[in-house]
Amino acid sequence: MSDQIQFIVEKLNQEPFRKNYNLITFDSLESMQLLQLLNDVLGEIDPKHAVDIREELPEQTAKRMLSLLGILKYKPPGSASDLSAFRQGLVTGSKPVIHPVLHWLLQRTNELKKRAYLARFLVKLEVPAEFLQDDTVADINKQYEELMEAFKNLHKECEQLKTCGLSTAEIRRDISAMEEEKDQLIKRVERLKKRVETVQNHQRMLEIARQLRLEKEREESLAQQKQEQKNQLFHAEQRLQRAQLQLKEMHHAVVDSKPESLMKKLEEEINFNSYLVTEKIPRELESKKNSTYFLQKVVAEPAMSQSDLSVLEIKINEVNAQMNQLIEKRMMKYEPIDSKFSMYRQQASIISRKKEAKAEELQAAKEEMSSTEKQMLQKTNQANELEGSEVLKGDEFKHYVNKLRSKNTFYKKKRLEIAEITAEYGILQRTEELLKQRHEALQQQLQSIEDKKGISGYSYTQEELERVSAVKSEMDEMKGRTLDNMSEMVKKLNTTVAEKKASLAPVIKELRQLRQKCQELTQECDEKKIQYDSCAAGLESNRSTLEQEVKGLLEECAQEESNYRYINCMKRNLEIQLQRAKEEMKAYVSPDPQERRKAIREQYTRMILEQENLGKKLREKQKIVRESHGPNMKQIKMWQDFEQLMECKRECFLKQQNQTAIGQVIQEGGKDRLVL
DSSP: OHHHHHHHHHHHHSTTTOOOOOHHHHHTOOHHHHHHHHHHHHHHHSGGGOOOGGGSOHHHHHHHHHHHHHHTTOOOSSOGGGHHHHHHHHHHTOHHHHHHHHHHHHHTHHHHHHHHHHHHHHSOOOOOTTGGGSHHHHHHHHHHHHHHHHHHHHHHHHHHHHHHSOOHHHHHHHHHHHHHHHHHHHHHHHHHHHHHHTSTTHHHHHHHHHHHHHHHHHHHHHHHHHHHHHHHHHHHHHHHHHHHHHHHHHHHHHHHOOHHHHHHHHHHHHHHHHHIIIIIHHHHHHHHHHHHHHHHHHHHSOOOOHHHHHHHHHHHHHHHHHHHHHHHHHHHHHTTTSHHHHHHHHHHHHHHHHHHHHHHHHHHHHHHHHHHHHHHHHHHHHHHHTTSSSOOOTHHHHHHHHHHHHHHHHHHHHHHHHHHHHHHHHHHHHHHHHHHHHHHHHHHHHHHHHHHHTOTTHHHHHHHHHHHHHHHHHHHHHHHHHHHHHHHHHHHHHHHHHHHHHHHHHHHHHHHHHHHHHHHHHHHHHHHHHHHHHHHHHHHHHHHHHHHHHHHHHHHHHHHHHHHHHHHHHHHHHHHHHHHHHHHHHHHHOSOHHHHHTSHHHHHHHHHHHHHHHHHHHHHHHHHHHHHHHHHHHHHHHHHHHHHHHHHHHHHHHHHHHHHHHHHHHHHHHHHHHHO
16 A cells, blocks of 8 residues: 555656655545545546536536546446445545545556547447437437547557657658768769760760660550550450350350240249348348447457456356246246247248258359359460460371470480580589699799799789780770770661561551450440340349239239138038038937937936936045044054054063073073082
8 A cells, every 4th residue: 555655646746747745745635635636637637627626516526537437447446336335435535445546547647548538539429219210310320420430440540650650760861861872873973974975976875875765665665555455455355255155155045945944043043132132141241240349349348357257257157047047947838839839940940041051052152153264264365375376276286296396306405415515614624723733833933943043023023014915905905896886786776776666566556456346346245235234124024023923823822722721621510510410310319229329418418427426426435434534543543552552562572581581691601600
């Protein structure tokens, strides 16, 4: 506790509070002063709370502080039952309540400032459900939620920019490095200008080099345009192939099928699509929305410790146990009545699961088919691009194989030549090493002779002079060659530019033709698409009308069939009842006593007499039992007493026998002693 108070005093003496407290003065603060100090700290976190607590009621102050502490996710120490004591201590300004709150707030002031700022915009206003029925209120609430999500995204981007942004020192270092590079480049350009100015016709050469650069840039742009045109042509060919494939499939479907099969296929597709739209996709969307909602809720919650997670797990287990108990009670309550319905429900759930599984399998198969078709198109296009426009077949493939064989033999021949050259290179390298060794030996002999004659260094000086003269001659020759090469290079550049222009002219012409062809194919495809859409719309309208008629007729047929079955069952019941009534009348009116006994009336009359006789006998028996109940009970009591008496006599007899046996043993033992 002393460490806690010392920490609070240190923080309050720093910026922005500057209270100049020590441990004694802080501990001697009254309750109102403590509350005002807590309010000042809360006002530093959220400026809305920077008020004088003497100008408001204690209940309002406590309510305002509790609401802000709840937003800041402060958890009071102790259990949930201590919350009332915490509220009371906050109202009265109790030190055991105020000191932990101040310690917690001053530990994380910057974090709580950020949380309080976000709470102003992210604490959602709960609108009652009955108000959301109004369209205007619902739209405003939706706009409010969208603005809240936009604020979240903007705040995240702002935080990322704050954390990922470069510092001013780094930017200054980059600017200084770039300026140094700029100065170096300027100096290098000046040196190159000085070197070029000594060359004759340097202006003309610079102009030609500039034109060359422009032509290269133009060539690159034309190549890029050509590549773009090729890509557009490739995509147009792919679209054309897909359209042709769809058209071919439609032709096959129309030729090989009948209207009934087409209608059946369309009905299957419509049923599948309607199942996806009405059942599967909404269910998946709802599950995704629920998971997104729960994830957002989890993200909005503060970080949980292991103890919080264990408490939540315990609550989840308790709720699951309660749910299981309720389910068992419900099953025990409704099982005898709804046994058939439960069986039907299980069958329906099994069928729905099978339906969902088949729908998923069908969708996966469709996706796999579409991906396979895309891969097939890519493979065909790759095959068209490799070594020609089409896949080689027949004689062309044989010619290609022969060409590969000739290349293989040429490759083997060149490899043998390389092996021979490598062997000769090894021999020459060894010869060079031997010559170097002989040269070093001769150099040592020559140096020793020069030392003897007193002219050491003569050969080295002569070699240096020869080398310098050779280098000078080479430099002169190189300068002449450089000028010749530059003139030749300029001529080559001019010829290359002319050749490129001549070679690009047919390509540009071909590109124009291909563009025109692409436009024509696109126009034709659009026309075919319009025809297909109109035909599909007509078929769709006819199908919908026929479907409605068929649906109405099926409903009418089902209604009539149910009426027929109901009337038929009623007729059978009435016939059976009439037949039984006729047989009963016949048996009842018959003069034969045997036949009359078979009548239901006679049988019931006989059964009633038998039951009445049985009731009389039972009543008489009951009367006898009641009369003899008292004496019988007395007799049972006497027999029980007699049984206890006999048991007591038996026990006494057994005890007496045991005592006599023990006395005999003692007497026999005394006699034996006397004899001894």
